[in-house]
Amino acid sequence: TATGSYFDVDFMEMMPNTSVTAPMETQSTDCNGLYQDLTSIHELDISTARLNDFCTSPVSASSGKPKRKRVISSIQRQAANIRERKRMFSLNEAFDRLRRKVPSFAYEKSLSRIETLRLAIVYISFMTDVLENN
DNA sequence: TAGGCCATCTGGTCCT
């Protein structure tokens, strides 16, 4: 395939409980309006990739000069989406590991990400105090 | 029903 071995990984297999929604109007939909599984992207023919139109963004943040938008095909966009999902998945794994290290009541519902971070800060501060006072 | 949380998409920027 034109997309290489990266797409041999079926990411959705790694996240069986992840609900896949199609909130954006730009997402692919099938004839029933259902979300098209992006993991089948490796089956797409690269020759069908459509380049986005060129256009200019207002101003480059670094140079201040008008800058051309990066051209990205729909195939590349889908690949970037998959990479982003994978990145967020590893971020959530890290949150889960942190959650397990932070004291909480077992009967409580799982800490949210922001709660986990805040509790971790408090916990680390507490443990630091304990160490310094011994 | 409003608000919090989350998953996902997207485009911009940085880095290799």
Added chain:
DNA sequence: AGGACCAGATGGCCTA
């Protein structure tokens, strides 16, 4: 050139 990272936008789900 392309991947990683990031922040904003959007929509779904859940709970008070």
